[in-house]
Amino acid sequence: xxxxxxxxxxxxxxxxxLWMDSFTEMAGVWSQFSAGSPPVDEMRKMRGGMLKVLAxxxxxxxxxxxxxxxxxxxxxxxxxxKRMAREGMNRVHxxxxxxxxxxxxxxxxxxxxxxxxxxxxxxxxxxxxxNVTEKIDDxxxxxxKQExxxxxxxxxxRTKVQKPAAGSRKETGA
Amino acid sequence: MDKETxxxxxxxxxxxxxxxETFANLRRLxxxxxxxxxxxxxxxxxxxxxxxxxxxRLKVYRYIGDVEPTIKTPLCLxxxxxxxxxxxxxxxxxxxxxxxxxxxxxTYLIDWGTPTxxxxxxxxxxxxNGYILNVVNYVRERTGADKVNLLGYCMGGTLSTMFTAMxxxxxxxxxxxxxxxxxxxxxxxxxxxxxxxxxxVDKFVDTVGNIPAxxxxxxxxxxxxxxxxxxxxxxxxxxxxxxxxxxxxxxxxTWLNDNIPVPGEVYHEFAKxxxxxxxxxxxxxxxxxxxxDLRKITCPLLNLMASSDHLVPCSQTExxxxxxxxxxxxKIIWPAGHIGxxxxxxxxxxxxxxxVDWLVQRSD
Numbered sequence: 001x002x003x004x005x006x007x008x009x010x011x012x013x014x015x016x017x018l019w020m021d022s023f024t025e026m027a028g029v030w031s032q033f034s035a036g037s038p039p040v041d042e043m044r045k046m047r048g049g050m051l052k053v054l055a056x057x058x059x060x061x062x063x064x065x066x067x068x069x070x071x072x073x074x075x076x077x078x079x080x081x082k083r084m085a086r087e088g089m090n091r092v093h094x095x096x097x098x099x100x101x102x103x104x105x106x107x108x109x110x111x112x113x114x115x116x117x118x119x120x121x122x123x124x125x126x127x128x129x130x131n132v133t134e135k136i137d138d139x140x141x142x143x144x145k146q147e148x149x150x151x152x153x154x155x156x157x158r159t160k161v162q163k164p165a166a167g168s169r170k171e172t173g174a
Numbered sequence: 175m176d177k178e179t180x181x182x183x184x185x186x187x188x189x190x191x192x193x194x195e196t197f198a199n200l201r202r203l204x205x206x207x208x209x210x211x212x213x214x215x216x217x218x219x220x221x222x223x224x225x226x227x228x229x230x231r232l233k234v235y236r237y238i239g240d241v242e243p244t245i246k247t248p249l250c251l252x253x254x255x256x257x258x259x260x261x262x263x264x265x266x267x268x269x270x271x272x273x274x275x276x277x278x279x280x281t282y283l284i285d286w287g288t289p290t291x292x293x294x295x296x297x298x299x300x301x302x303n304g305y306i307l308n309v310v311n312y313v314r315e316r317t318g319a320d321k322v323n324l325l326g327y328c329m330g331g332t333l334s335t336m337f338t339a340m341x342x343x344x345x346x347x348x349x350x351x352x353x354x355x356x357x358x359x360x361x362x363x364x365x366x367x368x369x370x371x372x373x374x375v376d377k378f379v380d381t382v383g384n385i386p387a388x389x390x391x392x393x394x395x396x397x398x399x400x401x402x403x404x405x406x407x408x409x410x411x412x413x414x415x416x417x418x419x420x421x422x423x424x425x426x427x428t429w430l431n432d433n434i435p436v437p438g439e440v441y442h443e444f445a446k447x448x449x450x451x452x453x454x455x456x457x458x459x460x461x462x463x464x465x466x467d468l469r470k471i472t473c474p475l476l477n478l479m480a481s482s483d484h485l486v487p488c489s490q491t492e493x494x495x496x497x498x499x500x501x502x503x504x505k506i507i508w509p510a511g512h513i514g515x516x517x518x519x520x521x522x523x524x525x526x527x528x529x530v531d532w533l534v535q536r537s538d
Contacts, residue, residue, distance in 0.1 A: 038191035
């Protein structure tokens, strides 16, 4: 209780400081008023200065822990209220055996889980297919290399076989 | 004697100033009845386009120029999930898309559409490795190009960065505008407000499901309350008789108020993994069963940021250039705000021709 009261006082003090600072600095802006210049332009300048001061002090205020605590408390309050209302509605739907928003969300989530599992399996299969394709490509490369090696070997043997044959013909001819 | 002269001059200045202001006010008053007409004339996008691909709520527009595209590598634009994407083609003379189309790019834009409750559990992975991948593959197939150029704006930039890190072989060049990468900075109020000490994102998303457009709209308004709730209307009142000002104002307001809800799970992941845990810069951002590693980005990168951006300050964008492995990387810090970077008259005249030229030089 005392802690809460302390927090509230802190928040009020920061809010009060925001306005005090704003008014002090806005008064400072008015001290620059020059009666010799066209009044409309001067008023615009003053207004611009005041808005700039307000913008700066509000920005500073919105960064204070007190403002952030206040924002957290009000957001949590709103969320709790919404949850309470939803739980009440869920009970009503349950009594009348109607599907509630919660039921629909649960179904959606279940579908998503199934979809996710399927996608992951598909991605896994995709990776495996990619792996197999890579291996087949490797094999193809190796087969091609071996084939060309065999061809080269065949060529070499043929050349070797042809050379002695040609040599022997020469010898026979002589 | 001097005092009298000075008083006389003051009086004359005051007198003429009041008369001028009275006439200006009359002009302003007479312009007000024409506002509804002008509002009706606001169009959402100006460059002619056709829908070439659809998937769930998503649509892909292809923009049609006066001449056939001359650049082989197509350009795919990815926008954020929080607003409609026509800011990139806002009006005559304020269109990024028109500039790229004119330069000869075959230009495509992803319109995410409005998510319904059925999209509540869609994840960032579904967007990056699902929708964007499908669109990129479709565009590649359609154009016959091996790779596409990607241009991402704001949250769309973050998605594009993740996509490039996951599928570098499909991206030729990456252009980013006001893209959040390093969320450790507390310069932006959004980063401060999502601090885990003050914001329970699990409870929030569990309770509301999809994040309502109104919630996002009020958060954006609150970032600059004086400017958005006071100054803007004073400016309108003062310039209501100037046609060009009113036209710009109405186009911008139409877009600003055209928010869409964000799928709950995507918001949850962005708030938790990026805003609260800053996992992207640590190369630990989970995307389904994958992890995003920014070092896998090797393509040319152009990082555009705005020096007065209150939503995504430069300190949040700039670190990307040091986190990627690309050797060809540039950055431009432009004196504008988050939206001005895309649509301000000065940016359209001076920044975008440079950005377009950068991409032309690096595309086939």
